[in-house]
Amino acid sequence: MDKIDLHMHSEYSDDGEYSAGELVKRCKQAGIKVMAIADHNCVRAISDARRYAKEAEITLIPAIEIDCDYQDVHLHVLGYGVDETEAAFTKLEKEICRQEIENSDTKLRLTNELGFELQRTQLEELSANGVFTGEMFAEALLKDERYLDHPLLRPYREGGARGDNPYVNFFWDYYAQGKPCETKVVYPDLAATIEMIGAAGGISVLAHPGNNLKGRFDLLDEMVKEGLQGVECFSNYHTPEINHYFYQKAKDLNLLFTCGSDFHGKTKPAISLGVHGCEKEAEVIAQLKEYGLISD
Numbered sequence: 001m002d003k004i005d006l007h008m009h010s011e012y013s014d015d016g017e018y019s020a021g022e023l024v025k026r027c028k029q030a031g032i033k034v035m036a037i038a039d040h041n042c043v044r045a046i047s048d049a050r051r052y053a054k055e056a057e058i059t060l061i062p063a064i065e066i067d068c069d070y071q072d073v074h075l076h077v078l079g080y081g082v083d084e085t086e087a088a089f090t091k092l093e094k095e096i097c098r099q100e101i102e103n104s105d106t107k108l109r110l111t112n113e114l115g116f117e118l119q120r121t122q123l124e125e126l127s128a129n130g131v132f133t134g135e136m137f138a139e140a141l142l143k144d145e146r147y148l149d150h151p152l153l154r155p156y157r158e159g160g161a162r163g164d165n166p167y168v169n170f171f172w173d174y175y176a177q178g179k180p181c182e183t184k185v186v187y188p189d190l191a192a193t194i195e196m197i198g199a200a201g202g203i204s205v206l207a208h209p210g211n212n213l214k215g216r217f218d219l220l221d222e223m224v225k226e227g228l229q230g231v232e233c234f235s236n237y238h239t240p241e242i243n244h245y246f247y248q249k250a251k252d253l254n255l256l257f258t259c260g261s262d263f264h265g266k267t268k269p270a271i272s273l274g275v276h277g278c279e280k281e282a283e284v285i286a287q288l289k290e291y292g293l294i295s296d
Contacts, residue, residue: 003274004034005034006035006232006258006259006260007232007235008036008038008262008273009038009262012042014040014129015171016039017266019048020046020049023037024060025052030272030274041065041089041093042064043089044093046062062082063078065078068188070190071219073216074176074187077206080203080258088200089196092196096187101130105120110181115150118137118144125140133175134170135168135170138170142157142166156169164270203256204229205228208238208262210239211238220253228255230255231246234259234276235260236261237262238277256287258284259284
């Protein structure tokens, strides 16, 4: 059976660590035969990854992960089989990056209001493009010697309740939707996202629904009516029960079902390539062929 991982991030994602070539190398070492790099609102890794994957005899599915909104819920939608030369993707990346750069100083102010005195230079050391992410704030704070015993940071240190993936857990706890340091970005809505992916020849798939839907699992049926074509049933963020729930929903709704680790590198150290709890990889492969995403 081919080992697959259809959700990972390169350095082109603000919270990703590795180059496309390094990801392909690591997939090869992990025995992965089918892979997809799905960067946040960005397709720039695809051309490099395609070349390295060919050399490594790995099947690469071109992909993107787009932030979008539906009924006041923030979602991530994966686009598989997209044409990375589509101009809409370049426009999307530039617009979201512009907003995130504008929000970075606000994030710094809100973070310091939690009881810190971070300097802008501490974040600039971690950012390649002027965007300060919640994960970067976590990294800067956790290595700042002034805050080695700060009570707010204790859960994110080794052995703490949130210490398994400290950077991204800090993001989820303080910068995600509805949290104290949230800053607003205008993302496309779900319908526009599905249309963008479709116009680029891709298939739209809801990423890690157990995490994204925040318990409102009934929204999946509505999203399918909007044109959503698949669901990432198998994810590191799901319990086996949630994996099974979305697998059954995919079967009931005749959706493409996929699996992905959401590997990022240092921002999610507890997540390994190829680990997503999927026991149906042969079925996933068969569906990828049916949808024309890979060949026989």
